[in-house]
Amino acid sequence: MDTLLDRLARHLWPLAVANLVANIGIVVTGAAVRLTGSGLGCPTWPRCTDASYVAHGELGFHGAIEFGNRMLTFALTAVAILCFLAALGSRHRRATRLALVIGLGIPLQAVIGGITVLTDLNPWIVAGHFLLSMAIIMVCVALLDELRSPERGAAPPLPRWLAWATLAAGWVVLYLGTVVTGAGPHAGDTDSPRNGLAPVTVSHVHAYAVYVLVALTVVLLVVALRGGHRWLATVTALVLLIEVLQGVLGWVQYALDLPVGLVALHMLGAALLAAGLARIALAVLPHRAGLEARADGVEQPDGATRSP
Numbered sequence: 001m002d003t004l005l006d007r008l009a010r011h012l013w014p015l016a017v018a019n020l021v022a023n024i025g026i027v028v029t030g031a032a033v034r035l036t037g038s039g040l041g042c043p044t045w046p047r048c049t050d051a052s053y054v055a056h057g058e059l060g061f062h063g064a065i066e067f068g069n070r071m072l073t074f075a076l077t078a079v080a081i082l083c084f085l086a087a088l089g090s091r092h093r094r095a096t097r098l099a100l101v102i103g104l105g106i107p108l109q110a111v112i113g114g115i116t117v118l119t120d121l122n123p124w125i126v127a128g129h130f131l132l133s134m135a136i137i138m139v140c141v142a143l144l145d146e147l148r149s150p151e152r153g154a155a156p157p158l159p160r161w162l163a164w165a166t167l168a169a170g171w172v173v174l175y176l177g178t179v180v181t182g183a184g185p186h187a188g189d190t191d192s193p194r195n196g197l198a199p200v201t202v203s204h205v206h207a208y209a210v211y212v213l214v215a216l217t218v219v220l221l222v223v224a225l226r227g228g229h230r231w232l233a234t235v236t237a238l239v240l241l242i243e244v245l246q247g248v249l250g251w252v253q254y255a256l257d258l259p260v261g262l263v264a265l266h267m268l269g270a271a272l273l274a275a276g277l278a279r280i281a282l283a284v285l286p287h288r289a290g291l292e293a294r295a296d297g298v299e300q301p302d303g304a305t306r307s308p
Helices: 004-009 012-035 057-090 093-118 123-147 157-183 199-227 230-255 260-283
Strands: none
Touching (some): 012 123, 012 260, 093 123, 123 260, 157 199, 157 260
């Protein structure tokens, strides 16, 4: 007789996809909170106000936006729990560990989000809140790679080191993006502090880091093509496309004085970039197709699969 875990195991792949989509989505909705000036719409945490866990009419539009974003965390948690239970039911040990890490990251993210509210949206803590989301997205991609990815051996040293250098440069770009945000006008609330750095200066430093990232990605793509590493070349080309689009969008929003719509798109692009960077790093690692936890199979101790 099928147990609940057995039934959930058949839906492990769509639940893993939903995990990634939900974690990218929460980045975009978090951006909406900040860009609408609603970061302190609920002025305390974990309650929305000192007297209530929910927003009320006196908090107005900003309270509704901030409270709505907080409620999305529960949906994110539900998806993460279902994904973990599905991985547990599949008896796929590595997938279970990855799903557990994702699930544990969500309450940690909620706590850091609460600290940002309690510190009146301190830009350095807001940066940590964003970077943790990027890390969770990368783990979501690792879970997808574990479940379904082309069979491959370990890449040779040159493309492997280039891939890891690209990942490291990408993290620098993401971090410097938070520094630019912390110096800019979109604080999340009119009374929130800025980091005190010159926006023009940090924007140019961020741009230089992007140039390094793009250069490394181009070199990696050339090496992958010349070495016949088709999967690595495919994912690298897609990441290069994201980088170029992000770069164009970044310059346009800078030239137009940071309109909120373009900034929101740039945040979405950052989440996609994080996912792509994880894909590149994973593409140079070995992967055995026989270890996949498929929706129609359950992993055996020897790595084979059988139908549940």
